Amino acid sequence: MDCVFCKIINKEIPAKIVYEDEDLIAINDANPQAPIHLLLIPKQHLKSIMEINDENAQILEQIIKLAQKLAGEFGIDEKGFRLVVNTGNDGGQTVPHLHFHLLGGRFMKWPPG
Numbered sequence: 001m002d003c004v005f006c007k008i009i010n011k012e013i014p015a016k017i018v019y020e021d022e023d024l025i026a027i028n029d030a031n032p033q034a035p036i037h038l039l040l041i042p043k044q045h046l047k048s049i050m051e052i053n054d055e056n057a058q059i060l061e062q063i064i065k066l067a068q069k070l071a072g073e074f075g076i077d078e079k080g081f082r083l084v085v086n087t088g089n090d091g092g093q094t095v096p097h098l099h100f101h102l103l104g105g106r107f108m109k110w111p112p113g
């Protein structure tokens, strides 16, 4: 499949992997928008949050727990961070494989641009 995140998951292209288990992978974003910018990615190819359903919704709990764990490991749990899911064109999604951005290490304004 011509999907950059599936290729990273299948080790066909390199990435800095910071976490991996049977269901999830977390990598450094190639174009970081904050001192810490990780991508938390389900290994299952879901196009976006719109493909979450009763069968696969447990992945959301796994991702939230991984975000907590990585926020602690990267030292941004106390000061705070942003967990973002861009969805579709107007949402700014550029890679059509569900992923959560974990951003931290600087103050982030709201609303984003």
Ligand code: 5GP
Pocket: 004, 015, 016, 027, 028, 029, 030, 031, 032, 039, 085, 086, 092, 093, 094, 095, 096
């Ligand atoms: P989106 O715009 O879909 O919310 O986020 C996609 C993210 O994936 C962007 O922040 C972009 O920098 C990152 N990205 C795109 N291609 C690659 C890649 O090949 N490797 C890594 N590590 N990140 C990528």
Ligand code: ZN
Pocket: 003, 004, 005, 006, 007, 044, 045, 046, 096, 097
């Ligand atoms: Zn994919």
